[in-house]
Amino acid sequence: MQNNRLNIIILAAGKGTRMHTHQPKVLHQIGGKPMLEHVINCANALNPHKVVVVYGYGGEQVKAAFSDKKIIWAEQAEQLGTGHAVQQALPHLDEEGQTLILLGDVPLISQAACQNILNQADQQLMIQSFDKSNPAGYGRIVRQAGTVSAIVEEKDATAEQRTITEVNTGIMAMPTAKLRHWLSQLNNHNAQQEYYLTDIVGIAVADQTVVNAEKTNDEWSVTGINSKQDLAFIERVYQQREAEKLMQKGVTLLDPARIDLRGVLHTEKDVQIDVGCIFEGKVTLGEGVRIGAYCVIKNAQIAAGTNIAPFSHIEAATIGQNSKVGPYARIRPGTVLNDETHVGNFVELKNAQVDTGSKINHLSYIGDATVGKNVNIGAGTITCNYDGANKFKTVIEDNVFVGSDSQLVAPVKIGKGSTIAAGSTITKDTPEDALTLCRAREQKSISGWKRPVNTKKD
Secondary structure (H helix, E strand, C coil): CEEEEEEEEEECCCCCCHCCCCCHHHCCEEECHHHHHHHHHHHHHCCHHHEEECCCCCHHHHHCCCCCCEEEEEEECCCCCHHHHHHHHHHCCCCEEEEEEEEECCCCCCHHHHHHHHHHCCCCCEEEECCCCCCCCCCEEEEEEEEEEEEHHHHHHHHCCCCCCCCEEEEEEEHHHHHHHHCCCCCCCCCCCCCCCCCCCCHHHCCCCCEEECCCCCCCHHHHCHHHHHHHHHHHHHHHHHHHHHCCCCCCCCCCCEEEEEEEEECCCCEEECCCCEEEEEEEECCCCCECCEEEEEEEEECCEEEEEEEEEECCEEEECCCCEECCEEEEEEECCCCCEEEEECCCEEEEEEECCEEEECCCEEEEEEECCCECCCCCCCEEEEECEEEEEECCCCCCEEEECCEEEEEEEEEECCCCCCCHHHHHEEECCCECCCCCCCCCCCCCCCCCCCCCCC
């Protein structure tokens, strides 16, 4: 149910100078998704009335990356500090209810932590904080009699204040009406000449509003990314957490430190995954599936009992039950393998439908083809589906045996029960239940021959 009293502001205007890149910082990826997407997903999980993203550097790129999201965009044309950034969102906020402020470069923020501070923010200003053994660079949480009296930025802190280990994360929640009032009183009288959002703490205290900070024990869930080193470190934290989730569901990971999830992986019971595997997009692994080392699998469905041998690449394909793929197989988009199929080493399939019990075990290319049941395709066979300009289809019917080193020149149909002799180049449809062979006795050249040109499709 939507929370009609909740506004969420996500600050995503920073350039990320220390990233040393032209790409906006919040578009750098963690787990295959822009870090800002992680924050937006967390925000949406809280069922807010409005989500406002404050953008700045590379704003059009940022907006284009999230064109499918229900987001209100607010531009911060000048980088005048975090308080100024929040001011840009104010016109879009409802007066009633609460506002939660999140940061677009803190991708591991948790829904539970956000809900925790929201539960306490009806009448007070709530800040998410944590203890850091080396707090250099962070704003310090200054307390008096247990409650927060100020947040002091590193460059403005006294020597004594710099010894404080409780630091600000930038994540806070408060009544929206109070936020609007506090922001109107901000000034830039500080070392950076910026409008600090943290200055609202002192203003709130002066207004006799209680300010509290809730410490989290999960430092990485509130850690911002400011450099490529930070990006790499948080990526490893994310991957370790995803690996732990998989193991809790019963997946056997031969080394949890060597798996990369860059999307969503659905698994059934007794799945085993070897080292170095990468999963992208949406991948489903059925019961008892085994994935060998260093496979890359993207947007694929692999049914129960199937074994994917090492170094195989599978993209936008469906593989049936009790099949065997690889090693070193490449299954390209549009391919469907039915149950109990075998695709072996250095075989490439593209837009091919292979029916039950068929085998393509060695060094073959099958593209734009339909392969029937119980077909055996010998080593080195290719479907010649492209004439340099247009693509054509090959149909191989049930119970066909294709000898090694054969070329099937599309469009062509290999009749049911046919046998193709090794080394044949087939350019015409073959009859059912017959042996067909084609081996030229002499080499010929045809002068004046012209390559095909593109033809318009209806």
